[in-house]
Amino acid sequence: GAPRPRLTFLGTGYLGATYAICFAELGYEVVGFDVDEAKIAKLSAGSVPFHEPGLDELLRRNLASGRLRFTTDYAETAEHGDVHFICVGTPQRADGMGADLSYVEAAVSGLSQHITRKALIVGKSTVPVGTAEWIEQLVGKHADPELGIEVAWSPEFLQEGFAVEDVLRPNRIVVGVKTEWANGMLFAAHKGVFDLAATEDREVPMVVTDFATAELVKVAANAFLATKISFINAMSEVCEVAGADVTQLSKAIGYDPRIGNRFLQAGVGFGGGCLPKDIRAFQARAQELGAGEALRFLHEVDLINLRRRTKVLQVAADLLGRRFGPAGPDLSGTKIAVLGATFKPNSDDVRDAPALAVAALLRKAGADVHTYDPQGNENAARALPTVTYEDSMNAAVQDADLVCVLTEWAEFRNADPVALGEIAKGKKVIDGRNCLDNTAWVAAGWEYRGMGRP
Numbered sequence: 001g002a003p004r005p006r007l008t009f010l011g012t013g014y015l016g017a018t019y020a021i022c023f024a025e026l027g028y029e030v031v032g033f034d035v036d037e038a039k040i041a042k043l044s045a046g047s048v049p050f051h052e053p054g055l056d057e058l059l060r061r062n063l064a065s066g067r068l069r070f071t072t073d074y075a076e077t078a079e080h081g082d083v084h085f086i087c088v089g090t091p092q093r094a095d096g097m098g099a100d101l102s103y104v105e106a107a108v109s110g111l112s113q114h115i116t117r118k119a120l121i122v123g124k125s126t127v128p129v130g131t132a133e134w135i136e137q138l139v140g141k142h143a144d145p146e147l148g149i150e151v152a153w154s155p156e157f158l159q160e161g162f163a164v165e166d167v168l169r170p171n172r173i174v175v176g177v178k179t180e181w182a183n184g185m186l187f188a189a190h191k192g193v194f195d196l197a198a199t200e201d202r203e204v205p206m207v208v209t210d211f212a213t214a215e216l217v218k219v220a221a222n223a224f225l226a227t228k229i230s231f232i233n234a235m236s237e238v239c240e241v242a243g244a245d246v247t248q249l250s251k252a253i254g255y256d257p258r259i260g261n262r263f264l265q266a267g268v269g270f271g272g273g274c275l276p277k278d279i280r281a282f283q284a285r286a287q288e289l290g291a292g293e294a295l296r297f298l299h300e301v302d303l304i305n306l307r308r309r310t311k312v313l314q315v316a317a318d319l320l321g322r323r324f325g326p327a328g329p330d331l332s333g334t335k336i337a338v339l340g341a342t343f344k345p346n347s348d349d350v351r352d353a354p355a356l357a358v359a360a361l362l363r364k365a366g367a368d369v370h371t372y373d374p375q376g377n378e379n380a381a382r383a384l385p386t387v388t389y390e391d392s393m394n395a396a397v398q399d400a401d402l403v404c405v406l407t408e409w410a411e412f413r414n415a416d417p418v419a420l421g422e423i424a425k426g427k428k429v430i431d432g433r434n435c436l437d438n439t440a441w442v443a444a445g446w447e448y449r450g451m452g453r454p
Protein backbone atom coordinates (compact mmCIF):
# COMPACT_ATOMS: atom_id res chain seq x y z
CA GLY A 1 0.00 0.00 0.00
CA ALA A 2 0.90 3.68 0.19
CA PRO A 3 3.91 4.50 2.35
CA ARG A 4 2.99 5.15 5.93
CA PRO A 5 3.91 8.52 7.41
CA ARG A 6 6.73 8.53 9.93
CA LEU A 7 5.56 9.56 13.38
CA THR A 8 6.96 11.36 16.40
CA PHE A 9 5.48 11.79 19.86
CA LEU A 10 6.73 14.75 21.88
CA GLY A 11 6.57 14.23 25.63
CA THR A 12 7.21 10.65 26.73
CA GLY A 13 5.16 10.76 29.90
CA TYR A 14 2.27 8.40 30.34
CA LEU A 15 0.44 9.55 27.20
CA GLY A 16 3.30 10.01 24.74
CA ALA A 17 5.25 6.91 25.72
CA THR A 18 2.18 4.71 25.46
CA TYR A 19 1.28 6.11 22.03
CA ALA A 20 4.86 5.91 20.72
CA ILE A 21 5.22 2.29 21.77
CA CYS A 22 1.80 1.20 20.50
CA PHE A 23 2.17 2.92 17.13
CA ALA A 24 5.53 1.21 16.62
CA GLU A 25 3.69 -2.02 17.40
CA LEU A 26 1.18 -1.12 14.67
CA GLY A 27 4.10 -0.97 12.21
CA TYR A 28 4.98 2.74 12.10
CA GLU A 29 8.52 4.14 12.28
CA VAL A 30 8.39 6.09 15.52
CA VAL A 31 10.55 8.54 17.45
CA GLY A 32 9.68 9.51 21.02
CA PHE A 33 11.05 12.85 22.21
CA ASP A 34 11.44 14.28 25.69
CA VAL A 35 13.57 16.98 27.30
CA ASP A 36 14.06 14.70 30.32
CA GLU A 37 17.29 12.78 29.66
CA ALA A 38 16.75 10.28 32.47
CA LYS A 39 13.35 9.34 31.05
CA ILE A 40 14.76 8.93 27.53
CA ALA A 41 17.67 6.83 28.82
CA LYS A 42 15.26 4.57 30.68
CA LEU A 43 12.95 4.09 27.71
CA SER A 44 15.90 3.51 25.36
CA ALA A 45 17.11 0.81 27.75
CA GLY A 46 13.75 -0.93 27.49
CA SER A 47 12.16 0.09 30.75
CA VAL A 48 8.83 1.93 31.06
CA PRO A 49 9.10 4.62 33.78
CA PHE A 50 5.50 4.09 35.00
CA HIS A 51 3.15 1.19 35.59
CA GLU A 52 0.99 0.12 32.65
CA PRO A 53 0.12 -3.54 31.98
CA GLY A 54 1.60 -4.99 28.78
CA LEU A 55 3.64 -1.95 27.84
CA ASP A 56 7.08 -3.21 28.91
CA GLU A 57 6.92 -6.14 26.56
CA LEU A 58 5.78 -4.00 23.61
CA LEU A 59 8.57 -1.50 24.33
CA ARG A 60 11.29 -4.13 24.24
CA ARG A 61 9.89 -5.82 21.16
CA ASN A 62 9.72 -2.60 19.17
CA LEU A 63 13.11 -1.30 20.27
CA ALA A 64 14.49 -4.59 19.00
CA SER A 65 12.58 -4.32 15.71
CA GLY A 66 14.26 -0.96 15.05
CA ARG A 67 10.92 0.77 14.48
CA LEU A 68 11.14 2.69 17.76
CA ARG A 69 13.73 5.01 19.21
CA PHE A 70 13.88 7.81 21.75
CA THR A 71 15.75 11.10 21.73
CA THR A 72 16.21 14.44 23.49
CA ASP A 73 17.15 16.11 20.22
CA TYR A 74 14.58 18.40 18.54
CA ALA A 75 16.47 18.37 15.22
CA GLU A 76 16.44 14.57 15.06
CA THR A 77 12.73 14.55 15.91
CA ALA A 78 11.94 17.18 13.28
CA GLU A 79 13.95 15.29 10.66
CA HIS A 80 12.16 11.98 11.34
CA GLY A 81 8.53 13.01 11.42
CA ASP A 82 5.87 13.55 8.78
CA VAL A 83 3.33 13.75 11.59
CA HIS A 84 4.32 15.07 15.04
CA PHE A 85 2.03 14.43 18.00
CA ILE A 86 2.27 16.83 20.95
CA CYS A 87 1.73 14.75 24.12
CA VAL A 88 3.32 16.88 26.84
CA GLY A 89 1.63 17.50 30.19
CA THR A 90 -0.85 20.31 30.83
CA PRO A 91 -0.85 20.52 34.63
CA GLN A 92 -3.28 22.55 36.71
CA ARG A 93 -2.08 26.14 37.00
CA ALA A 94 -0.81 27.41 40.35
CA ASP A 95 -4.06 29.38 40.74
CA GLY A 96 -5.83 26.03 40.87
CA MET A 97 -8.18 26.40 37.92
CA GLY A 98 -6.86 26.75 34.35
CA ALA A 99 -4.34 24.60 32.51
CA ASP A 100 -0.65 25.49 32.30
CA LEU A 101 0.41 25.42 28.61
CA SER A 102 4.10 26.17 29.05
CA TYR A 103 5.18 22.62 28.11
CA VAL A 104 3.05 22.74 24.97
CA GLU A 105 4.61 26.04 24.04
CA ALA A 106 8.16 24.73 24.60
CA ALA A 107 7.56 21.57 22.57
CA VAL A 108 5.89 23.31 19.63
CA SER A 109 8.44 26.10 19.36
CA GLY A 110 11.41 23.78 19.89
CA LEU A 111 10.16 21.45 17.19
CA SER A 112 9.01 24.02 14.60
CA GLN A 113 12.40 25.74 14.53
CA HIS A 114 13.98 22.54 13.26
CA ILE A 115 11.43 21.34 10.72
CA THR A 116 12.73 21.49 7.15
CA ARG A 117 9.85 20.03 5.11
CA LYS A 118 6.05 20.09 5.05
CA ALA A 119 4.75 18.27 8.11
CA LEU A 120 1.70 18.03 10.33
CA ILE A 121 1.75 18.97 14.03
CA VAL A 122 -1.08 17.32 15.96
CA GLY A 123 -2.10 18.28 19.46
CA LYS A 124 -3.13 15.45 21.79
CA SER A 125 -2.67 16.81 25.31
CA THR A 126 -5.85 17.82 27.13
CA VAL A 127 -6.08 21.58 26.66
CA PRO A 128 -8.50 24.50 26.86
CA VAL A 129 -10.53 25.02 23.70
CA GLY A 130 -8.70 27.48 21.42
CA THR A 131 -5.25 25.96 21.92
CA ALA A 132 -4.98 24.55 18.38
CA GLU A 133 -5.42 28.06 16.90
CA TRP A 134 -2.77 29.34 19.28
CA ILE A 135 -0.40 26.54 18.25
CA GLU A 136 -0.92 27.51 14.63
CA GLN A 137 0.25 31.02 15.46
CA LEU A 138 3.23 29.64 17.41
CA VAL A 139 4.27 27.52 14.44
CA GLY A 140 3.89 30.58 12.21
CA LYS A 141 6.30 32.45 14.48
CA HIS A 142 8.97 29.76 14.69
CA ALA A 143 8.89 27.83 11.39
CA ASP A 144 9.72 28.83 7.84
CA PRO A 145 6.32 29.85 6.32
CA GLU A 146 7.40 28.48 2.92
CA LEU A 147 7.20 24.92 4.30
CA GLY A 148 3.43 25.10 4.76
CA ILE A 149 3.47 23.23 8.07
CA GLU A 150 -0.09 22.46 9.20
CA VAL A 151 -1.72 21.90 12.57
CA ALA A 152 -4.48 19.50 13.64
CA TRP A 153 -6.07 18.23 16.82
CA SER A 154 -6.71 14.63 17.85
CA PRO A 155 -7.75 13.97 21.46
CA GLU A 156 -7.00 10.73 23.32
CA PHE A 157 -9.20 8.80 25.71
CA LEU A 158 -6.76 6.55 27.57
CA GLN A 159 -7.73 4.93 30.84
CA GLU A 160 -4.89 3.92 33.09
CA GLY A 161 -4.60 0.17 33.25
CA PHE A 162 -6.19 -0.21 29.80
CA ALA A 163 -4.05 2.22 27.85
CA VAL A 164 -2.51 -0.31 25.43
CA GLU A 165 -5.95 -1.57 24.42
CA ASP A 166 -7.28 2.00 24.24
CA VAL A 167 -4.56 2.94 21.72
CA LEU A 168 -4.63 -0.24 19.64
CA ARG A 169 -8.41 -0.67 19.75
CA PRO A 170 -9.96 2.76 20.37
CA ASN A 171 -13.74 3.14 20.23
CA ARG A 172 -13.31 6.20 17.99
CA ILE A 173 -10.72 8.44 16.38
CA VAL A 174 -11.50 12.16 16.53
CA VAL A 175 -9.62 14.67 14.38
CA GLY A 176 -9.95 18.42 14.10
CA VAL A 177 -8.52 19.65 10.76
CA LYS A 178 -8.64 22.62 8.42
CA THR A 179 -7.58 20.98 5.13
CA GLU A 180 -8.03 17.78 3.13
CA TRP A 181 -4.27 17.26 3.27
CA ALA A 182 -4.29 17.20 7.09
CA ASN A 183 -7.30 14.89 7.07
CA GLY A 184 -5.50 12.50 4.68
CA MET A 185 -2.31 12.56 6.75
CA LEU A 186 -4.22 11.74 9.92
CA PHE A 187 -6.08 8.95 8.18
CA ALA A 188 -2.74 7.50 7.04
CA ALA A 189 -1.30 7.99 10.53
CA HIS A 190 -4.15 5.85 11.90
CA LYS A 191 -4.32 3.34 9.07
CA GLY A 192 -2.69 0.75 11.34
CA VAL A 193 -5.57 1.13 13.80
CA PHE A 194 -8.21 0.77 11.06
CA ASP A 195 -6.40 -2.23 9.53
CA LEU A 196 -6.18 -4.02 12.87
CA ALA A 197 -9.90 -3.43 13.42
CA ALA A 198 -10.69 -4.83 9.96
CA THR A 199 -8.80 -8.07 10.70
CA GLU A 200 -10.93 -8.43 13.83
CA ASP A 201 -14.16 -7.64 12.05
CA ARG A 202 -14.60 -4.37 13.91
CA GLU A 203 -14.92 -0.82 12.71
CA VAL A 204 -13.37 2.25 14.29
CA PRO A 205 -15.41 5.34 13.46
CA MET A 206 -13.46 8.46 12.57
CA VAL A 207 -15.09 11.79 13.44
CA VAL A 208 -13.64 14.58 11.31
CA THR A 209 -14.39 18.04 12.61
CA ASP A 210 -13.01 21.52 13.27
CA PHE A 211 -10.35 22.45 15.85
CA ALA A 212 -12.68 23.71 18.56
CA THR A 213 -14.99 20.71 18.43
CA ALA A 214 -12.10 18.24 18.55
CA GLU A 215 -10.66 20.03 21.57
CA LEU A 216 -14.03 20.10 23.31
CA VAL A 217 -14.75 16.39 22.71
CA LYS A 218 -12.14 15.37 25.23
CA VAL A 219 -13.18 17.66 28.06
CA ALA A 220 -16.86 17.07 27.37
CA ALA A 221 -16.35 13.29 27.63
CA ASN A 222 -14.47 13.66 30.92
CA ALA A 223 -17.05 16.11 32.27
CA PHE A 224 -19.79 13.61 31.46
CA LEU A 225 -17.96 10.73 33.19
CA ALA A 226 -17.28 12.84 36.29
CA THR A 227 -20.92 13.92 36.34
CA LYS A 228 -22.10 10.34 36.11
CA ILE A 229 -19.98 9.37 39.13
CA SER A 230 -21.07 12.40 41.14
CA PHE A 231 -24.68 11.74 40.19
CA ILE A 232 -24.57 8.30 41.78
CA ASN A 233 -22.66 9.66 44.77
CA ALA A 234 -25.36 12.31 45.19
CA MET A 235 -27.90 9.47 45.18
CA SER A 236 -25.73 7.91 47.88
CA GLU A 237 -26.25 10.94 50.08
CA VAL A 238 -30.00 10.67 49.62
CA CYS A 239 -29.94 6.91 50.22
CA GLU A 240 -28.05 7.49 53.46
CA VAL A 241 -30.82 9.67 54.90
CA ALA A 242 -33.66 7.65 53.36
CA GLY A 243 -32.38 4.26 54.49
CA ALA A 244 -32.01 3.02 50.90
CA ASP A 245 -29.21 1.08 49.21
CA VAL A 246 -27.41 2.90 46.40
CA THR A 247 -25.79 -0.27 45.04
CA GLN A 248 -29.21 -1.71 44.24
CA LEU A 249 -30.48 1.62 43.00
CA SER A 250 -27.47 1.88 40.67
CA LYS A 251 -28.03 -1.62 39.35
CA ALA A 252 -31.72 -0.95 38.77
CA ILE A 253 -31.30 2.32 36.87
CA GLY A 254 -28.28 0.96 34.97
CA TYR A 255 -30.41 -1.66 33.21
CA ASP A 256 -31.94 1.17 31.19
CA PRO A 257 -29.60 1.30 28.18
CA ARG A 258 -30.12 5.07 27.98
CA ILE A 259 -28.43 5.27 31.38
CA GLY A 260 -26.08 2.27 31.25
CA ASN A 261 -24.43 0.56 34.21
CA ARG A 262 -20.84 1.71 33.69
CA PHE A 263 -19.34 4.56 35.73
CA LEU A 264 -22.25 4.27 38.13
CA GLN A 265 -20.31 2.86 41.08
CA ALA A 266 -20.92 4.86 44.24
CA GLY A 267 -18.02 5.19 46.67
CA VAL A 268 -15.39 7.70 47.80
CA GLY A 269 -15.47 9.34 44.40
CA PHE A 270 -13.18 10.00 41.47
CA GLY A 271 -9.53 10.99 41.52
CA GLY A 272 -6.54 10.59 39.25
CA GLY A 273 -4.59 12.84 36.93
CA CYS A 274 -7.51 13.66 34.63
CA LEU A 275 -11.09 13.95 35.83
CA PRO A 276 -10.61 16.34 38.80
CA LYS A 277 -8.20 18.63 36.98
CA ASP A 278 -10.08 18.56 33.69
CA ILE A 279 -13.45 19.57 35.11
CA ARG A 280 -11.82 22.52 36.88
CA ALA A 281 -9.91 23.65 33.80
CA PHE A 282 -13.06 23.27 31.68
CA GLN A 283 -15.04 25.54 34.02
CA ALA A 284 -12.26 28.13 33.98
CA ARG A 285 -12.16 28.15 30.18
CA ALA A 286 -15.94 28.37 29.81
CA GLN A 287 -15.89 31.31 32.21
CA GLU A 288 -13.25 33.07 30.10
CA LEU A 289 -15.35 32.52 27.00
CA GLY A 290 -18.50 33.88 28.66
CA ALA A 291 -20.28 30.54 29.12
CA GLY A 292 -19.46 30.11 32.80
CA GLU A 293 -23.11 29.58 33.69
CA ALA A 294 -23.36 26.56 31.41
CA LEU A 295 -20.77 24.68 33.44
CA ARG A 296 -21.74 25.87 36.89
CA PHE A 297 -23.05 22.36 37.60
CA LEU A 298 -19.48 21.04 37.32
CA HIS A 299 -18.70 22.96 40.48
CA GLU A 300 -21.41 20.89 42.19
CA VAL A 301 -19.96 17.75 40.63
CA ASP A 302 -16.63 18.63 42.24
CA LEU A 303 -18.24 19.42 45.62
CA ILE A 304 -20.26 16.19 45.71
CA ASN A 305 -17.05 14.32 44.93
CA LEU A 306 -15.08 16.01 47.72
CA ARG A 307 -17.95 15.58 50.21
CA ARG A 308 -17.59 11.80 49.98
CA ARG A 309 -14.15 12.09 51.58
CA THR A 310 -15.52 13.96 54.60
CA LYS A 311 -18.30 11.41 54.81
CA VAL A 312 -15.75 8.66 55.51
CA LEU A 313 -14.34 10.78 58.33
CA GLN A 314 -17.86 11.19 59.78
CA VAL A 315 -18.61 7.47 59.60
CA ALA A 316 -15.22 6.71 61.19
CA ALA A 317 -15.99 9.05 64.11
CA ASP A 318 -19.43 7.51 64.44
CA LEU A 319 -18.11 3.92 64.47
CA LEU A 320 -15.39 4.83 66.96
CA GLY A 321 -17.84 6.66 69.23
CA ARG A 322 -16.14 10.06 68.78
CA ARG A 323 -18.09 13.32 68.57
CA PHE A 324 -17.89 15.31 65.35
CA GLY A 325 -17.39 18.91 66.50
CA PRO A 326 -17.08 22.05 64.36
CA ALA A 327 -13.35 21.40 64.06
CA GLY A 328 -14.00 17.79 62.99
CA PRO A 329 -13.68 14.71 65.15
CA ASP A 330 -10.92 13.91 67.61
CA LEU A 331 -9.64 10.46 66.69
CA SER A 332 -6.54 10.52 68.86
CA GLY A 333 -5.71 7.24 70.53
CA THR A 334 -7.26 5.18 67.71
CA LYS A 335 -5.46 3.02 65.21
CA ILE A 336 -6.95 2.97 61.71
CA ALA A 337 -5.96 0.70 58.81
CA VAL A 338 -6.36 2.37 55.42
CA LEU A 339 -6.38 -0.21 52.65
CA GLY A 340 -5.60 1.41 49.31
CA ALA A 341 -3.77 4.60 48.35
CA THR A 342 -4.05 4.75 44.56
CA PHE A 343 -6.97 6.48 42.81
CA LYS A 344 -8.08 3.16 41.36
CA PRO A 345 -6.87 -0.46 41.42
CA ASN A 346 -4.18 -1.88 39.09
CA SER A 347 -2.34 1.43 39.09
CA ASP A 348 0.44 2.99 41.13
CA ASP A 349 -0.95 6.49 40.58
CA VAL A 350 -1.87 8.44 43.70
CA ARG A 351 -2.61 11.79 42.04
CA ASP A 352 -5.72 13.31 43.64
CA ALA A 353 -6.51 9.86 45.06
CA PRO A 354 -9.55 9.85 47.36
CA ALA A 355 -7.92 7.07 49.43
CA LEU A 356 -4.91 9.22 50.20
CA ALA A 357 -7.03 12.30 50.88
CA VAL A 358 -9.07 10.31 53.42
CA ALA A 359 -5.89 8.93 55.02
CA ALA A 360 -4.70 12.54 55.41
CA LEU A 361 -8.04 13.58 57.00
CA LEU A 362 -7.92 10.69 59.47
CA ARG A 363 -4.35 11.52 60.38
CA LYS A 364 -5.19 15.19 60.82
CA ALA A 365 -7.98 14.14 63.20
CA GLY A 366 -5.32 12.47 65.34
CA ALA A 367 -5.68 8.81 64.35
CA ASP A 368 -2.65 6.57 64.05
CA VAL A 369 -3.03 5.67 60.36
CA HIS A 370 -1.45 2.55 58.86
CA THR A 371 -1.76 2.40 55.08
CA TYR A 372 -1.13 -0.45 52.70
CA ASP A 373 -1.46 -0.41 48.91
CA PRO A 374 -0.34 -3.30 46.69
CA GLN A 375 1.46 -0.92 44.28
CA GLY A 376 1.06 2.63 45.49
CA ASN A 377 3.03 2.69 48.77
CA GLU A 378 6.10 4.32 47.26
CA ASN A 379 4.28 7.15 45.47
CA ALA A 380 1.95 7.57 48.43
CA ALA A 381 4.83 7.94 50.90
CA ARG A 382 6.16 10.82 48.80
CA ALA A 383 2.78 12.55 48.55
CA LEU A 384 1.68 11.96 52.16
CA PRO A 385 4.62 11.27 54.49
CA THR A 386 2.63 11.72 57.73
CA VAL A 387 1.07 8.23 57.85
CA THR A 388 2.74 4.85 58.37
CA TYR A 389 3.10 2.57 55.33
CA GLU A 390 2.94 -1.18 55.79
CA ASP A 391 4.20 -3.95 53.52
CA SER A 392 1.09 -6.08 53.77
CA MET A 393 -2.63 -5.93 54.40
CA ASN A 394 -2.20 -7.96 57.60
CA ALA A 395 0.44 -5.61 58.96
CA ALA A 396 -1.91 -2.65 58.41
CA VAL A 397 -4.93 -4.38 59.96
CA GLN A 398 -3.01 -5.73 62.99
CA ASP A 399 -4.58 -4.26 66.18
CA ALA A 400 -6.60 -1.70 64.21
CA ASP A 401 -9.75 -0.25 65.79
CA LEU A 402 -11.16 0.42 62.34
CA VAL A 403 -10.42 -0.80 58.79
CA CYS A 404 -11.18 1.47 55.80
CA VAL A 405 -11.12 -0.06 52.32
CA LEU A 406 -10.67 2.90 49.97
CA THR A 407 -9.38 1.41 46.69
CA GLU A 408 -11.05 -1.73 45.34
CA TRP A 409 -7.96 -3.91 44.77
CA ALA A 410 -8.79 -7.62 44.26
CA GLU A 411 -6.58 -8.38 47.27
CA PHE A 412 -9.02 -6.47 49.49
CA ARG A 413 -12.19 -7.66 47.78
CA ASN A 414 -11.09 -11.27 48.26
CA ALA A 415 -9.74 -10.82 51.79
CA ASP A 416 -11.01 -13.29 54.36
CA PRO A 417 -13.01 -11.34 57.01
CA VAL A 418 -12.64 -14.20 59.51
CA ALA A 419 -8.83 -14.18 59.34
CA LEU A 420 -8.69 -10.36 59.45
CA GLY A 421 -11.09 -10.37 62.39
CA GLU A 422 -8.58 -12.39 64.36
CA ILE A 423 -5.81 -9.80 64.03
CA ALA A 424 -7.85 -6.58 64.17
CA LYS A 425 -8.78 -5.06 67.50
CA GLY A 426 -12.06 -3.40 66.55
CA LYS A 427 -13.86 -5.46 63.88
CA LYS A 428 -15.27 -2.28 62.36
CA VAL A 429 -15.01 -1.75 58.62
CA ILE A 430 -15.82 1.09 56.23
CA ASP A 431 -16.22 -0.14 52.67
CA GLY A 432 -15.46 3.07 50.80
CA ARG A 433 -15.92 1.42 47.40
CA ASN A 434 -18.86 -0.87 48.17
CA CYS A 435 -16.60 -3.67 46.98
CA LEU A 436 -16.77 -6.14 49.88
CA ASP A 437 -19.20 -8.98 50.35
CA ASN A 438 -21.04 -7.31 53.23
CA THR A 439 -22.95 -10.46 54.24
CA ALA A 440 -19.69 -12.38 54.71
CA TRP A 441 -18.14 -9.56 56.74
CA VAL A 442 -21.20 -9.21 58.96
CA ALA A 443 -21.32 -13.00 59.40
CA ALA A 444 -17.70 -12.84 60.55
CA GLY A 445 -18.72 -10.43 63.29
CA TRP A 446 -17.73 -7.12 61.68
CA GLU A 447 -19.68 -3.91 62.04
CA TYR A 448 -19.94 -2.97 58.35
CA ARG A 449 -20.58 0.46 56.83
CA GLY A 450 -20.73 1.00 53.06
CA MET A 451 -21.24 4.21 51.11
CA GLY A 452 -24.92 4.99 50.55
CA ARG A 453 -26.07 1.76 52.14
CA PRO A 454 -28.18 1.23 55.25
Ligand code: UDX
Nearest residue numbers: 157158159160263264265269270271272274275343344
Ligand atom coordinates in the same frame (compact mmCIF):
# COMPACT_ATOMS: atom_id res chain seq x y z
C1 UDX B 1 -10.26 8.86 32.87
C2 UDX B 1 -11.21 8.59 31.69
O1 UDX B 1 -11.91 7.37 31.89
C3 UDX B 1 -10.42 8.54 30.39
O2 UDX B 1 -11.28 8.34 29.29
C4 UDX B 1 -9.65 9.84 30.24
O3 UDX B 1 -8.87 9.79 29.06
C5 UDX B 1 -8.77 10.08 31.44
O4 UDX B 1 -9.54 10.05 32.64
P1 UDX B 1 -8.59 7.37 34.34
O5 UDX B 1 -8.20 8.63 35.04
O6 UDX B 1 -7.54 6.40 33.96
O7 UDX B 1 -9.39 7.73 33.00
O8 UDX B 1 -9.57 6.62 35.35
P2 UDX B 1 -11.03 6.03 35.32
O9 UDX B 1 -10.99 4.58 35.19
O10 UDX B 1 -11.89 6.77 34.40
O11 UDX B 1 -11.48 6.33 36.84
C6 UDX B 1 -11.49 7.67 37.35
C7 UDX B 1 -11.88 7.71 38.79
O12 UDX B 1 -13.28 7.51 38.91
C8 UDX B 1 -11.24 6.66 39.70
O13 UDX B 1 -10.84 7.28 40.90
C9 UDX B 1 -12.35 5.66 39.96
O14 UDX B 1 -12.22 5.03 41.18
C10 UDX B 1 -13.57 6.57 39.92
N1 UDX B 1 -14.81 5.87 39.55
C11 UDX B 1 -14.95 5.31 38.32
C12 UDX B 1 -15.85 5.80 40.47
O15 UDX B 1 -15.75 6.30 41.60
N2 UDX B 1 -17.00 5.18 40.10
C13 UDX B 1 -17.19 4.62 38.89
O16 UDX B 1 -18.27 4.08 38.64
C14 UDX B 1 -16.11 4.68 37.96
